[in-house]
Amino acid sequence: xxxxxxxxxxxRVGKPEEDIEVPSGVxxxxxxxxWLASRGEEYAHAFANPKVIRAAIDRAHVRPDAAIENAxxxxxxxxxxxx
Amino acid sequence: xxxxxxxxxxxRVGKPEEDIEVPSGVxxxxxxxxWLASRGEEYAHAFANPKVIRAAIDRAHVRPDAAIENAxxxxxxxxxxxx
Amino acid sequence: MTTSxxxxxxxxxxxxxxxxxKLTRGRTDAGAVVTFIGICRGxxxxxxxxxxxxxxxxxxxxxxIERHVAEALERWPLxxxxxxxxxxxxxxxxxxxxxxxxxxxxxxxxAAAEFLMDYLxxxxxxxxQVEKADGTTWVDAKAADDAAAERWSAPGRKHAAAE
Amino acid sequence: MTTSxxxxxxxxxxxxxxxxxKLTRGRTDAGAVVTFIGICRGxxxxxxxxxxxxxxxxxxxxxxIERHVAEALERWPLxxxxxxxxxxxxxxxxxxxxxxxxxxxxxxxxAAAEFLMDYLxxxxxxxxQVEKADGTTWVDAKAADDAAAERWSAPGRKHAAAE
Numbered sequence: 001x002x003x004x005x006x007x008x009x010x011x012r013v014g015k016p017e018e019d020i021e022v023p024s025g026v027x028x029x030x031x032x033x034x035w036l037a038s039r040g041e042e043y044a045h046a047f048a049n050p051k052v053i054r055a056a057i058d059r060a061h062v063r064p065d066a067a068i069e070n071a072x073x074x075x076x077x078x079x080x081x082x083x
Numbered sequence: 084x085x086x087x088x089x090x091x092x093x094x095r096v097g098k099p100e101e102d103i104e105v106p107s108g109v110x111x112x113x114x115x116x117x118w119l120a121s122r123g124e125e126y127a128h129a130f131a132n133p134k135v136i137r138a139a140i141d142r143a144h145v146r147p148d149a150a151i152e153n154a155x156x157x158x159x160x161x162x163x164x165x166x
Numbered sequence: 167m168t169t170s171x172x173x174x175x176x177x178x179x180x181x182x183x184x185x186x187x188k189l190t191r192g193r194t195d196a197g198a199v200v201t202f203i204g205i206c207r208g209x210x211x212x213x214x215x216x217x218x219x220x221x222x223x224x225x226x227x228x229x230x231i232e233r234h235v236a237e238a239l240e241r242w243p244l245x246x247x248x249x250x251x252x253x254x255x256x257x258x259x260x261x262x263x264x265x266x267x268x269x270x271x272x273x274x275x276x277a278a279a280e281f282l283m284d285y286l287x288x289x290x291x292x293x294x295q296v297e298k299a300d301g302t303t304w305v306d307a308k309a310a311d312d313a314a315a316e317r318w319s320a321p322g323r324k325h326a327a328a329e
Numbered sequence: 330m331t332t333s334x335x336x337x338x339x340x341x342x343x344x345x346x347x348x349x350x351k352l353t354r355g356r357t358d359a360g361a362v363v364t365f366i367g368i369c370r371g372x373x374x375x376x377x378x379x380x381x382x383x384x385x386x387x388x389x390x391x392x393x394i395e396r397h398v399a400e401a402l403e404r405w406p407l408x409x410x411x412x413x414x415x416x417x418x419x420x421x422x423x424x425x426x427x428x429x430x431x432x433x434x435x436x437x438x439x440a441a442a443e444f445l446m447d448y449l450x451x452x453x454x455x456x457x458q459v460e461k462a463d464g465t466t467w468v469d470a471k472a473a474d475d476a477a478a479e480r481w482s483a484p485g486r487k488h489a490a491a492e
Contacts, residue, residue, distance in 0.1 A: 007384055007456035008467045059389035061452070075386060075454075079470030082383070082390075082414065082455025083272075083367055083426050083446055090221055090293035091304045142226035144289070158223060158291075162307030165220070165227075165251065165292025166204055166263050166283055166435075183346030186366075194371025194421040200442075201364040203349075207433065208357025258357040270370065273477065276443050279363075283435055314436065 001068070003036075005046070006077035009053060012046035022068070029055045030064035032074065046076075054079060084151070086119075088129070089160035092136060095129035105151070112138045113147035115157065129159075137162060167195065169239060170246040173231045175222065177254040182264045189246035189268045196245050198272040200279040202265045208258035210305065216297040218305075220253040220262070223291035227251070234285045238267070241281070242274040249282060251292065281318050288315040330358065332402060333409040336394045338385065340417040345427045352409035352431045359408050361435040363442040365428045371421035373468060379460040381468075383416040383425070386454035390414070397448045401430070404444070405437040412445060414455065444481050451478040 004017040026035045030050065037047035047053065055062050056075045068074060087100040109118045113133065120130035130136065138145050139158045151157060170189060174180075182203050190196045206218050235247050246268040256262055265282045269275040286292075287308075294305040333352060337343075345366050353359045369381050398410050409431040419425055428445045432438040449455075450471075457468040 004386070006386055006454065007458070010384075056386070056389060056454070059386070059392055061393075075389070077386070077454065078456060078467065080451060080454055081457045081468045081470050082385070082453040083449035083474075087223070089223055089291065090295070093221075139223070139226060139291070142223070142229055144230075158226070160223070160291065161293060161304065163288060163291055164294045164305045164307050165222070165290040166286035166311075186364075190368065190422075196368055197370045199364075199366040199368065201349075201362075201366075202435065202439070203362040203364075204435065205353065205359055205362065207360045259353075272365065272367065272443075272446055273473075276365070276439065276446075280435075280439050283439075310436075 001071060002073040004073060004075040006075065008078055009046050009076050012042055014042050027067060027069065028064065029057070029062055029066045029068060029074070032068055033064070033076070036076075052078065084154060085156045087156060087158040089158065091161055092129050092159050095125055097125050110150060110152065111147065112140070112145055112149045112151060112157070115151055116147070116159070119159075135161060167245065168193070169244060170248075171235050171239065172248040172250075173228060173235055174248075174250045175224075175227055175231075176250065176252060179252070179261060180250045180264055182261070182266070185248045185250065185264065186266045186268075189248060189266055193245065195270055196268045197270045198268070198275040200265075200267050200272075200275040202263075202279050202283055203261050204263040204283075206256045206258050206260050206262055210296045210298075213298055215258065216299075217255050217257045218262070219255045219295045219297070219302075221293045221295065222251075222253045226291050230290045231286065234282060234289070238278040238281055242267075242269065242278045243271075244269050244274060244278055247278065247282070249286070251286065251290070253292065284311070284315040284318060287311040330408065331356070332407060333411075334398050334402065335411045335413075336391060336398055337411075337413045338387075338390055338394075339413065339415060341415070342424060343413045343415070343427055345424070345429070348411045348413065348427065349429045349431075352411060352429055356408065358433055359431045360433045361431070361438040363428075363430050363435075363438040365426075365442050365446055366424050367426040367446075369419045369421050369423050369425055373459045373461075376461055378421065379462075380418050380420045381425070382418045382458045382460070382465075384456045384458065385414075385416045389454050393453045394449065397445060397452070401441040401444055405430075405432065405441045406434075407432050407437060407441055410441065410445070412449070414449065414453070416455065447474070447478040447481060450474040 033050045057071045116133045140154045248266045267275045267278040411429045430438045430441040
């Protein structure tokens with residue numbers, strides 16, 4: 001599964017994207033964030049406050065309880081500040 | 084007293100402005116309209132429906148019950164359609 | 167905070183982009199610019215028109231608009247406002263009126279531009295006459311415009327002509 | 330009624346007046362043009378800044394904006410919409426974003442432009458980083474922007490990220 005990071009999530013994780021084998025017990029966006037946070041210090045820092053992190057599956061906004069099954073690309077980022 | 088007319092009020096009266104001696108019993112804008120309507124066919128036509136006519140005293144919008152005493156210039160016109 | 171405001175009535179066309187640029191030039195506190203342009207449409211009440219002729223009450227029109235610009239400056243934190251309203255004969259496709267508002271934040275710029283347009287439509291002493299194939303007629307005031315203007319009135323401060 | 334809509338993301342500056350003119354050229358049913366321009370201010374949270382850098386999510390940003398333009402076209406009788414959003418490094422005084430809406434009547438043009446700006450501020454995947462004397466920081470999302478975007482949601486159709 002392709003994971004992408006933007007803005008300070010990207011800076012903390014230290015890379016813009018990566019391909020990851022997600023364990024089969026990880027079913028939702030929230031569970032994926034918790035699992036990512038356990039992968040090392042930089043991830044723990046990036047996902048320390050998952051409530052403020054937004055997610056998109058295949059380029060559409062999703063809630064934390066969205067299922068990640070069948071996702072091609074999941075992105076994590078802070079609240080948007082465009083415009 | 085200087086009276087000015089605009090748009091279809093001007094067209095019906097047949098002139099853009101005139102100086103008029105207003106009888107002393109005529110005290111308000113509404114009374115002035117009623118008195119003007121009595122001055123001839125063109126005025127009767129112009130002021131046939133006084134409810135739709137707006138007035139300004141010295142270039143400020145006023146209600147029909149406004150006193151005309153001390154007015155330098157009174158204007159009558161249809162509802163505005165600018166912008 | 168310097169505030170610039172300009173009101174102009176003129177027969178000639180205007181350059182809205184140049185007017186907007188004047189308001190932001192040389193300052194870095196402007197974050198939002200809203201430009202409204204009102205254009206003469208090719209039909210009125212479903213019938214094609216050849217032209218509009220705008221009559222106005224010289225002196226009162228400027229004063230009315232300036233008074234509403236002053237009210238906008240009081241209500242919203244604006245950095246600049248420009249209002250230009252044309253009069254005379256205007257053919258379809260030509261601009262009639264422009265309002266530019268500049269602020270640090272978009273909500274103030276949008277609100278002030280809408281407020282000024284609602285007032286121009288209902289309170290500024292201009293009257294539109296349309297030329298159609300079968301003669302000329304005066305445009306009727308729209309109840310929708312009165313309602314739009316009325317929403318800016320706080321209780322107890324309704325204007326004279328809005329009764 | 331032909332409706333034209335354009336969404337563009339680009340590093341380069343844009344010419345808002347030229348974009349607005351494109352939408353009205355050759356048509357006489359347009360009565361109202363609203364142009365919003367968002368400009369990079371010289372300070373952020375009270376501190377002077379040297380520049381903003383806008384990061385975006387390529388592919389998703391275009392899709393999100395196009396989806397909201399489509400929603401605006403459904404909600405209001407618009408004749409044209411253009412949205413251009415820049416990314417990359419932008420210095421104070423430069424334009425960041427523009428929205429132009431064209432309609433026969435002003436209310437639709439104003440409402441659609443505000444709707445699109447509210448959504449761009451809260452839903453389009455862009456992130457602003459500011460360069461200050463003491464380093465770079467990410468701009469925090471504003472609760473006021475979320476509230477502004479939320480007012481367009483009908484009950485029961487709140488969006489995922491607005492919880």
